[in-house]
Amino acid sequence: MFANYIIRRITNDSNDIKSEKVRVKVGYISGIVGIIINSLLFAVKLFVGMISGSVAIMADSFNNLSDASSCIITIIGFKLSSMPADKEHPFGHGRLEYISALIVAFMVMVVGLQFVKTSFERIFNPSEITFEMIPFILLLISILFKVFLAMFNGSLGKKIESSALKASAFDSIGDVITTSVVALSFLASKFTKIPIDGYIGLIVSLIILYSSFSLIKETLNPLIGEAPDEKLVAGINEGVMAFDHIIGVHDLMIHNYGPGKIMASIHAEVPANLDLITVHEVIDDAEKKLSSKFNIILVIHMDPVSLDNKEINETRAELEKIIKYNPLIESMHDFRMVGKGEHKNLIFDVVVYNDKVKKISSEKEIIDQLTEAIKDIHPSYNCVITIDKKYA
Template sequence: MSSMIVFDVDSEVEKIENLYEDIKQGEKGAWLSIIAYICLSALKLTIGYITNSEALSADGLNNATDIIASIAVLVGLKISRKPPDKDHRYGHYRAETVAALIASFIMFAVGIQVLFQAFIKFRSPSIESPDMVAAWTAVFCAIVMYVVYVYNVRLARKINSNAMMAAAQDNRSDAFVSIGAFIGIVGSQFGLPWLDTLTALLVGVIICKTAWDIFRDSTHALTDGFDDAELQTIKQTIRDVPGVEKVIDIKARIHGNNKLVDVTIGVDHELNVSESHDITEHIENRIHELHNISYVHIHIEPIEVSSSQEK
């Protein structure tokens, strides 16, 4: 039996050029997040210190870690745009994932520090209610971060970037954290001064939880993990393509912002090369249309076809 691998050079070059352009677009969202986080973290830390608000200060430290995470995403995006070389035949797309992994370690460290400081403050008998200026600062920052979230989530959907979508979700969680800080500060004005410190503890937990989620997703991608339910859905899409007699094997992995699919299919052994090539093009188009995946490597095996042949 013979086999062949279908590869369209012009199509691959076009995909790479489009991907690089999408990554460049994603850098705009990363820059917006960095600028917003720098301004808001400076504002929160300053007002938090002046008004003696643990919740607002913790929120400011949270945004400080987000600066690092956003820079990591930006650096990863820039490295990802480097073309393949002799040492990186598949390109540099995973640089973004590695950067996110490093950022998760930094976020863990800051989250633990916030928890420690809030715990010490919580045990202190001299807890004072912060000024309401801190509350209005938290509301203002929440509005700004939600606007950044709306921009980034639209950009992520436009360029189909998982990294930017994750950054957008982080922007939204930061808006919620600021709202939580506002609630804690206001509550402290009604005879519950410990509520501000309790909110700081919750912010520390959120920082650690976000760090864990980034760590989990990054390590899953770096070890070639892939959601089995999604893989089975892709497999069914291939099965439904006319001319595919059997899906012999299928694998998928995450490579930066890309999903790579490797599949071996069985086709009627009487088909010629051109007819088999048409089937692979149909598969590529269907997977791109239904799953927005552009990288599909297809290996063909000629098989005997019978009336009872199951896919």
């Protein structure tokens, strides 16, 4: 609810939630709230750890200190990622938000490694833990604060589609688990003299390391070049097909240059006998409307398709029938027939299932199979086949 209130105040109840200006403001607010709460939790847990002598609580306190530092990096990341495009970076600096999230993940990992060492030292050199009720209650209260941060950042991150805020929310969920384990071990020290503090500290450290590895994986994917969102892919395909005169689409490619900085290109098939001016107006209209709808830069390439030539239509139908029964091929596009008389070149692209091709066959084998199948029907036809990859 608090996250919704923040969004409403920033956007003034408008619909520009994912605009760059709103994203930066949300990032600032999330970072400031995180710095205040995590700094407070660090001070409280450090105090509790020092008076109780618990290494597990001390580890948890410095985990909160790293979280406060992470919030500072998040703020810097949002600031830098909002810088306008320049000569060296024509698509802006949006990926810096991913890099800031990656830095946060590595900081969490360093904290985890440090306290793995400290916990082992405590296991081999145990010391007595002093249980007191007020410090225990403070630990329970700190858990509630972390639950709030997880929900707050998770809600904000989902609304503005921010990997950095989602990473912060994920980190807070891990902190809820670790602090809960620490609180239970602290409570157990009241009833037993068994030196479990070092073991609990080790568990907490391993949980922190697991969280950091998960965060690194999540933030590296968009930097390396992960597959685009399926809803966006479906939305673009369906959106282009909804326009008049467009009879097919293929070769959709989506490039992510950071949140709100996505470029996409797609090929749209149109009847070859259609007036060029008419086609251009349709394509231009589709680019503008869909770019605005999905907050992307969309470029549409026109592919003319012959629909009134009987020989071409019959040959295309034969080829589609052959492809239909080939489990390695998903679809065909850009079909053309070139030449006169009996000897003709059939030029077309086929989209293959990448995972199946790698396991079962090679691209050359697919081309040979198609060529042989077509030769059985039309011995005088020559095939020029391009194997196409599915990028979206």
